[in-house]
Amino acid sequence: MRLLVINPNISESVTSLIDAEARRAASPGTVVTTRTASSGVAYIETRLESLLAAPAVAEIVAAEGGDADAVLVAAFGDPGMPGLKELVDVPVVGITEAALATASLLGVRFSIVAISERITAWYRDCVDRAGLTSRLASIRSLRDPLRGIGTVQEDFREDLVRLAHDVVEHDGADVVILAGAPLAGMAREVAHRLPVPVVDGISAGVAQVEALVRLAPGTARAGSCARPPAKDNAGLSPALAACLAAPHTTGADR
Amino acid sequence: MRLLVINPNISESVTSLIDAEARRAASPGTVVTTRTASSGVAYIETRLESLLAAPAVAEIVAAEGGDADAVLVAAFGDPGMPGLKELVDVPVVGITEAALATASLLGVRFSIVAISERITAWYRDCVDRAGLTSRLASIRSLRDPLRGIGTVQEDFREDLVRLAHDVVEHDGADVVILAGAPLAGMAREVAHRLPVPVVDGISAGVAQVEALVRLAPGTARAGSCARPPAKDNAGLSPALAACLAAPHTTGADR
Amino acid sequence: MRLLVINPNISESVTSLIDAEARRAASPGTVVTTRTASSGVAYIETRLESLLAAPAVAEIVAAEGGDADAVLVAAFGDPGMPGLKELVDVPVVGITEAALATASLLGVRFSIVAISERITAWYRDCVDRAGLTSRLASIRSLRDPLRGIGTVQEDFREDLVRLAHDVVEHDGADVVILAGAPLAGMAREVAHRLPVPVVDGISAGVAQVEALVRLAPGTARAGSCARPPAKDNAGLSPALAACLAAPHTTGADR
Amino acid sequence: MRLLVINPNISESVTSLIDAEARRAASPGTVVTTRTASSGVAYIETRLESLLAAPAVAEIVAAEGGDADAVLVAAFGDPGMPGLKELVDVPVVGITEAALATASLLGVRFSIVAISERITAWYRDCVDRAGLTSRLASIRSLRDPLRGIGTVQEDFREDLVRLAHDVVEHDGADVVILAGAPLAGMAREVAHRLPVPVVDGISAGVAQVEALVRLAPGTARAGSCARPPAKDNAGLSPALAACLAAPHTTGADR
Amino acid sequence: MRLLVINPNISESVTSLIDAEARRAASPGTVVTTRTASSGVAYIETRLESLLAAPAVAEIVAAEGGDADAVLVAAFGDPGMPGLKELVDVPVVGITEAALATASLLGVRFSIVAISERITAWYRDCVDRAGLTSRLASIRSLRDPLRGIGTVQEDFREDLVRLAHDVVEHDGADVVILAGAPLAGMAREVAHRLPVPVVDGISAGVAQVEALVRLAPGTARAGSCARPPAKDNAGLSPALAACLAAPHTTGADR
Amino acid sequence: MRLLVINPNISESVTSLIDAEARRAASPGTVVTTRTASSGVAYIETRLESLLAAPAVAEIVAAEGGDADAVLVAAFGDPGMPGLKELVDVPVVGITEAALATASLLGVRFSIVAISERITAWYRDCVDRAGLTSRLASIRSLRDPLRGIGTVQEDFREDLVRLAHDVVEHDGADVVILAGAPLAGMAREVAHRLPVPVVDGISAGVAQVEALVRLAPGTARAGSCARPPAKDNAGLSPALAACLAAPHTTGADR
Known part of the structure; x- marks a missing residue:
């Protein structure tokens, strides 16, 4: 299968981390292609930054x-979700929703470990939107400024492991999610040091989309994730305009 | 006061409706400037269309x-919210959140009357995000295809009035919200025919932002609605890039 | 417009604070009349005290x-709400619901700063009833006994400012509500010292009812906020009895 | 034990129904005294009417x-609750909360059958306040005007039984609550005709307060149901003023 | 009345505590018979242990x-509930649901004091299932290993009393539930030392089932607590098989 | 990988359906072993039947x-979950939670189509426990008695397809879950006839556990899904007793 992985951040260093982890996680027959957003910010931390990144993701x-x-x-917080699901006939999944789905099978309550305090409000929105706030034990985050977005793992590995222990001991987490593309791949390195299962967004995302492709559940031609009804548009790229021009909607949502 | 009103839809006919109602609703000293999104779709009905409209709104x-x-x-569904609140130091408000805030003072439960069935999923998200789902009595919508986005009021006035009666009689609504910029101004025409208060997004929005300006509650320099922390960006317009380059964040969210 | 402001507490010193802030907040054309409850307690802190104050408010x-x-x-906690909305054909609004509606437009999550610990349970009820508990970051309160209800601002200004900073830094508040009529007017004095927007119940209340009057959304003749169906009553004042004798209920709630 | 039963409605005919059912339900050693509110309305249907009845209940x-x-x-909707719990050192319980507690042990989801449509909004508030909305299958009500409040049972017995069947067959109720003091005693007459357990507020209330008295759980001298902190009051009856003057609050809520 | 009390734990020492408290709590005419599960664990702390205990309870x-x-x-956490309600025509009640129902009448928010940290996740499930999470102020627990399950009260009385004070002072509890059959009877000994009402599961359970028997609300022949529809079964004891063979289901749930 | 699939129903005909679908869904390297519960009922429809089936599942x-x-x-409703996760060091997943996790990635709201009305209460519990009730559009079910549990698909295929269309057209479902092991494999046959993605519990379950095994997230040695603390037990099979005797709990949950 062909898997398109999109880094909504403009950072190539993060794209490298994502790409490496996606390839490690992919099944033998999966061909991974990774793309980087052409516009947006180096590292999405806020709702505004997510909003500005979404059109570049939509374009890809x-x-x-x-x-x-x-x-x-492949950015935690799932920029553009769930709207992007309307765009094409194949599954479009965000790493947050994939991580939450995965964590939900490994325990009852889970916590998120994040790399900045500002980012936590946006993550909380994401869990709310998934309907899973009652299963969220906590979100804890680093508090120190980052030296560079591509080196968060090496700079803060011990702090992140400590936060993971904290959410288990103090917040009642059964599962820990290491959140944010800059942490891609770290879960498999530290899993043996943690007392509960640990979930990485990138590998969970790869596993979940592979599962969806194998299940072949069919395409949305009705409901809120079908293509939008055709209508005039302007200022969109040819690719986006083409997607909007060919809706599959049927009776059910007319 | 200077009030900038933005139509996230590209339809000039809707902009005219919005502009007229905004001017009717504005206080004497308020100067209304109305702008139309330069890219997007004629009428936003889905999460995807909202996502595609948001950057044009952000640009303005x-x-x-x-x-x-x-x-x-000025589009029901509040494209780009609440992220847009991070962008400038003045209040940025969507007509949905303004209509919900207004309705919440007029009764206990409210219903939304909408102009297409597809749009209702997106509206429901909006009410969920506001935390007000427990106060939502129902969403009812037209089911017939629209003849044109600028003529919905004249084409469907009686159907919309009937839906408004239905939500009161069958769903327990204390307040009716006539949703969607294409219905701008209709509330004041039909209020006398309805047995409960009726809220129009545009006029509620004008009233609410005028209230906020008068209250002068101060600017967010911390919390999740402050400017994002400064970081590299690419592919953004000069205006957007300038906003992102000058954050006001202080100790509280570092 | 004529605005009737009612202090549900029997304290004239608080009425003075309320009246002064209401006049500061009112638009040029608004005539403010302030009344004090003739029975009840000096400062409502509990559900029982609220219950005992409500009939005096209803009487006015x-x-x-x-x-x-x-x-x-004009008492935080909104004694008599939402029942009082059934009483007359004009909008009847409480300062808590007005402050919550206002805060909901200024940020995603808000906190309440209160003047006694006992009062917080009653405030929490109020936020629950508004359906906004998911947007409540926290309630923090003074812990020391008050010297006098009319001098809380001067006696505790620095403590209250510190609590406002605490809810931003530790609880994730995007907006701070300074709660309680005894704090009337303090928000405008301390706004510049706080890193997020700050909301005062009295001025938010004045702004919101002015907005409602301008919007002229119509009267409830059906639904749960319409006048009650006519029936026998006893022991009520002539004014209350007159209100109950002339219901406007129509088909929808018969 | 001495049980004081209060009818918040001014209708003596309803008091008779309440008194008769309370005596049928009481254990041998229980002495029932029934009082009628001296002011208020014939039959409480709305939040406003509940508010106006509460002080007369508080007085008793x-x-x-x-x-x-x-x-x-003994009015469904529990006028004055939970505030009245602060007033005296003995348990003060409403028949709604008692019926809900009882129903919660007899099944997973319950429905309420009510005698007027207008009353349902107020009942819904009550279930919300109890936190039990997720267990409420439905509220269904009579739609016809009542001939007299004391004869609802005889006038509408078959309609009420049909509504009880409807909530089981269509709404998923495991338990039916026949709501409203005017239905006092009807449950025991129709229980054999219903396919699920049926709960009457008055007898459930008597059983629950007898249980509380036997359990002797202790008095609230802290927390939100303790007596309010002492403060000035005015215009209250000597009995109420005496209650407020002798608080038992201790360290925990100072 | 004949009351069958079942200890789902295999510990006879706990059975003794339960039996003694049940007899102290029972009304004069109640005959208490106490049984101990024949299989399971000494003290149920987890969902798995609850699951393993349930069939032995069902058998009795x-x-x-x-x-x-x-x-x-008579185990806090209510092993087998609410499924066991389907088994016989008489009320089957767990001590947790009984304690929650009782506490819900004594205050607005309650806390649970537990004897081990591990047990708290299971208790939290129970409160969630009851729909009462919004009224749960907190769960606090002992942290030290137990010396023996039959001696928890004497070994940890002062720690438990301290936890009870903590939930009132720090978490906003109006009522304290002392949870777990090993604490049976302790509430009546420490009630005078606590500033809020205190609830014991065993005595609350006895009081609640006595109330239900007196109320005679009728049997579930429809809904989700009726006997299951008849179908093949295997490997069940004769008593269980007999129960499953004689369903009472009627039209409503066919 | 070796995948153990357990049918909690005693019906061999259902086991055949499960086994066939599990093998169709499994990846090339997966070895499927299917077992049937040795005790319980032919087809689990109620909470009681689930409870009686759980120990046979635990034994396997x-x-x-x-x-x-x-x-x-492999029974919809997940008998024994989440308790069974405590039992062994490998992932133990139910088909309901797997179907819900899968559906959550394919759309925003989903509906469940079930084979009997009685079963829906139990399914609703399951969705509640997962925290996903806000994303459940509806549960619809067959109403006719089943001819035989192994032939539901052939007997009711058209009715089930119609129900699937109904939930999309009337309830707002973006995804349909065909629930119940007797429907194993039907989704892949009818997907092309439905306007939205359709999820089968068995294949979703196989895909999800394969994903979990590949992700290797680590084992719970703390938190609420770790092995229970060691304690006395009785009457359990040697296999169960052995599991309980060798806990892995560490500091975090002591």
Whole structure:
């Protein structure tokens, strides 16, 4: 299967981390293609930054998603979700929703460990939108400024492991989610040091979209994730305009 | 006060409706400037269309919002909210959140009357995000295809009035919200025919931002609505880039 | 417009604070009349005290509310709400619901700063009833006994400012509500010292009822906020009895 | 034990129904005294009417509650609750909360059958306040005007039985609550005709307060149900003023 | 009335505590019979242990419940609930649900004091299932290993009293529930030392089932607590098989 | 990988359906072993039947789960979950939670189509426990009695397809879950006839446990899904007793 992975951050160093972890996580037959958003910010921390990144993600989904079997949006916080699901006929999944789905099977309550305090409000929105706030034990985050977005793991590994222990001991977490693409791949390195299962967004995302492709559940031609009804548009790229021009909606949502 | 009103839809016919109602609703000293999104779709009905409209709204906020005393985003569903609140130092409010705040003071439970069935999922998200789902009595909508977005009021006035009666009689609504910029101004025409208070997003939005400007509650320099921490960005317009380059964040969210 | 402001506490010193802030907040054309409850307690802190204050508020609404364009119930906790909305044909709003509606437009999560610990349970009820508990970051309160209800601001200004900083730094508040009529007017004095917008119940209440009057959304003749169906009553004042004798209920709630 | 039962409605015909059912339900050693509110309305249907009834109930609790072992407030909707719990040192319970507690042990989801449509909004508030909305299958009500409040049972018995069947067959109720003091005693007459357990507020209330008295759980001298902190008051009856003057609050809520 | 009390733990020392408290709590005419689970663990702390205990409880209910007027399942966490309610025609109640129902009448928010940290996740499930999470102020627990399950009260009385004070002072509890059958009877000994009402599961359970028997609300022949529809079964004891073979389901749930 | 699939129903005909679908869904390297509960009922429809089935499932997990890489509990409603997760060091997943996790990635709201009305209460519990009630559009079910549990698909295929259309058109479902092991494999046959993605519990379960095994998130040695603390037990099978005797709990949950 062909998996299109999109880094909504403009940081190539993060794209490298994502790409490496996606390839480690992929099944033998999966071909991973990773793309980086052409516009936006180095590292999405806020709702505004997510909003500004979403159109660049949409552009890549529109241009290349149709040739893939599934699309993975690889920034925690899931910029553009769930709207991007309307864009193409293949599954489009964010790493947060994939991580939450995965964590939900490994325990009853989970916590999120994040790399900045400002980012936690946006993550909380994401868990709310998933309907899983009652299963969220806590969100804890680093408090120190980052030296560089590509080196968070090496700079803060011990702090992050300590936070993971804290959420288990003090907040009642059964599962820990290491959140944020800059932490891609760290879970497999520290899992043996943690007393509960640990989930990485990128590998959980790859596993979940592979599962969806294998299940072949069918395409949304009705409901809120079907293509939008055709209507005039302006100022959109040819790829986006083409997606919007060919809706599949049927009776059910007319 | 200077009020910048933004139509996130690209339809000039809707902009005219919005502008007229905003001027009717504005206090004597308020100067209304109305802008239309330069890219997006004729009428936003889905999460995807909202996502595609948001950057055009953000662009206008970034370019002109700083010269206004407040900004009103005039599409029901509030494209770009609450992220847009981070962009400038003046209040940025969506007509949905304004209508919900207004309705919440007029009764205990409210219903939304909408112009298409597809749009209701997106509206429901909006009420959820506001935390007010427990006060939502129902969402009812037209089911017939629209003849044109600028003529919904004249084409469907009686159907909309009937839906408003239905939500009171069958769903337990104490207040009716006529949702969608294409219905701008209709509330004041039909209020006398309805047995409960009726709220129009545009006029509620104007009233609410005027209230906020008068209250002068201060600017967010911390918390999740402050400017994002400064970081590299790419591919953004000069106006947006300028906004992101000058954050006001202080100790509290570092 | 004529605005009737009612202090549900029997304290004239608090009435003075309320009246002064209401006049500062009112638009040029608004005529503010402030009344004090004739029975009840010096400062409402509990559900019981609220219950005992409500009939005195209802009495004033019944006697004078019909001559006003709107009524503002000026004790945080909103004694008598939402029942008082059934009493007259003009908007009757409490300062808590007005402050919550206002805060909901200024940020995503808000905190309440209160003047006694005992009062917080009652405030929590109020936020629950508004459906906004998911947006409540925290309630923090003074812990020391008050020297006098009319001098809380001067006696505890620095403590209250510190609590406001605490809810931003530790609880994730985007907005701070300074709660309680004894704090009337303090928000405008300390706003510049706080890193997030700050909301005062009295001025938010004045702004909100002015907005409602301008919007003219119509009267509830059906639904749960319409006048009660006519029936026998006893022991009520002539003004209250008159209100109950002339219901406007129509088909929808028969 | 001495049980004080208070009818918050001014209708003596309803008091008779309440009194008869309370005596049928009481254990051998229980002495039932029933009082009728001296002011208010014939039959409480709305939040406003509940608010107007509450002080008359409070007056009776203050004057006679201290001589009883427990107090039962016998109008569905629980006027004055939970504030009245602060007033005396013995348990003060409403028939709604008692019926809900009882129903919660007999099944997973319950429905309420009510005697007027207008009353349902107020009942819904009550279930919300109890936190049990997720267990409420439905509220269904009579739609026809009542001939007289004391004859609802005879006038509408078959309609009420049909509504009880409807909530089981269509709404998923495991338990039916026949709501409203005017239905006092009807449950025991129709239980054999219903396919699920049926709960009557009055008898459930008597059983619950008897249980509380036997359990002797102790008095609230802290927390939100303790007596309010002493403060000035005015315009209250001597009995109420005496209750407020002698608080038992201790360290925990100072 | 005949009351069958079942200890789902295999510990006879706990059975003794339960039996003694049940007899102290029972009304004069109540005959208490106490049984101990024949299989399971010494003290149920987890969901798995609860699951393993449930069939032994079901066996006793099936074998002896039909001869009783009510059944009380006497382990906090209510192993087998609410499924066991389907088994016989008499009320089957767990001590947790009984304690929660009782506490809900004594205050607005309650806390649970537990004897081990591990047990708290299971208790939290129980409160969630009851729908009462919004009224749960907190769960606090002992942290030290137990010396023996039959001696928890004497070994940790002062720690438990301190925890009870903590939930009132720091968490906002109006009522304290001393949770776990090993604490049976302790509430009546320490009530005078606590500033809020205190609830014991065993005595609350006895009082509640006595109330239900007196109320005679009728049996579930429809809804989700009726006997299951008849179908093949295997490997069940004769008593259980007999219960499953004689369903009472009627039209409503066919 | 070795996957142990357990049918909690005693019906061999259902086991055949489960086994066939599990093998169709499994990846090439997965070895599927399917077991049938030795005690319980032909088809679990109620909470009681689930409770009676759980120990037979636990017995199989204890006896054979340790030799597998993952365990799938193949009855919708997830008998024994989440308690069974405590039993062995490999992932133990129910088909309901797997279907919900899968559906949550395919759309925003989902509906469940079930084969009997009685079963829906139990399914609703399951969705509640997962925290996903806000994303449940509806549960619809067959109403006719089943001819035989192994032939539901052939007997009712068209009715089930119609129900699937109904939930999309009337209830707002973006995804349909065909619930119940007797429907195993039907989703892949009818997907092309439905306007939205359709999820089958068995194949979703296989895909999810394969994903978990590949992710290797680590084992719970703390938190609420770790092995229970060691304690006396009685009457358990040697396999179960052995599991309970060798806990892995560490500091975090002591």
